[in-house]
Amino acid sequence: xxxxxxxxxxxxxxxxxxxxxxxxxxxxxxxxxxxxxxxxxxxxxxxxxxxxxxxxxxxxxxxxxxxxxxxxxxxxxxxxxxxxxxxxxxxxxxxxxxxxxxxxxxxxxxxxxxxxxxxxxxxxxxxxxxxxxxxxxxxxxxxxxxxxxxxxxxxxxxxxxxxxxxxxxxxxxxxxxxxxxxxxxxxxxxxxxxxxxxxxxxxxxxxxxxxxxxxxxxxxxxxxxxxxxxxxx
Numbered sequence: 288x289x290x291x292x293x294x295x296x297x298x299x300x301x302x303x304x305x306x307x308x309x310x311x312x313x314x315x316x317x318x319x320x321x322x323x324x325x326x327x328x329x330x331x332x333x334x335x336x337x338x339x340x341x342x343x344x345x346x347x348x349x350x351x352x353x354x355x356x357x358x359x360x361x362x363x364x365x366x367x368x369x370x371x372x373x374x375x376x377x378x379x380x381x382x383x384x385x386x387x388x389x390x391x392x393x394x395x396x397x398x399x400x401x402x403x404x405x406x407x408x409x410x411x412x413x414x415x416x417x418x419x420x421x422x423x424x425x426x427x428x429x430x431x432x433x434x435x436x437x438x439x440x441x442x443x444x445x446x447x448x449x450x451x452x453x454x455x456x457x458x459x460x461x462x463x464x465x466x467x468x469x470x471x472x473x474x475x476x477x478x479x480x481x482x483x484x485x486x487x488x489x490x491x492x493x494x495x496x497x498x499x500x501x502x503x504x505x506x507x508x509x510x511x512x513x514x515x516x517x518x519x520x
Contacts, residue, residue, distance in 0.1 A: 294343035318487035326496040366439030376419030387433035424455030441472040
């Protein structure tokens, strides 16, 4: 579904990505692993169009999207949940979901608020609660839920477990497992290997803006030496 080849991205004169290649199949969950500063967020921002690549190709569902504006890439069917979440803190849960609503592109029924509440049960009980009055974990669930209301074919998740309490991480993983069972394609940027292990089919490891390892998530989770060398865990 997504093919990235030879991607190079710069911030001014500072180069952040160096010839990155990445493949994500339809219905696959790909974990994008690496330490802080490895280039994970830059790669996601390059895909969604928040940063324009200096070179390389990004093909989504057979169409070249490298350099396209973010709104056009979103309409192709890619949803993005940034590390900062960026929910509307002055709006209720229900209002945040309504803001994100977009008709499905195909013949399917698409995401509705009720489907969202089934996937994220904690949100169902706080439909009228303002986003600013929610915990970090609840806000993360809402950010993902609002993105799903746009009926994407694929979502990019940037460090969804960061800063969350262990029990909240477990609840979030449970919800994302449900999303995976429904066939959603996901590119998951993470530092938490255990969290990624629950969800991902394969892993790509970035180090200083370059791909250093690609393989199954199970193989990486079992390779303690690779984890130490690449993630310094």
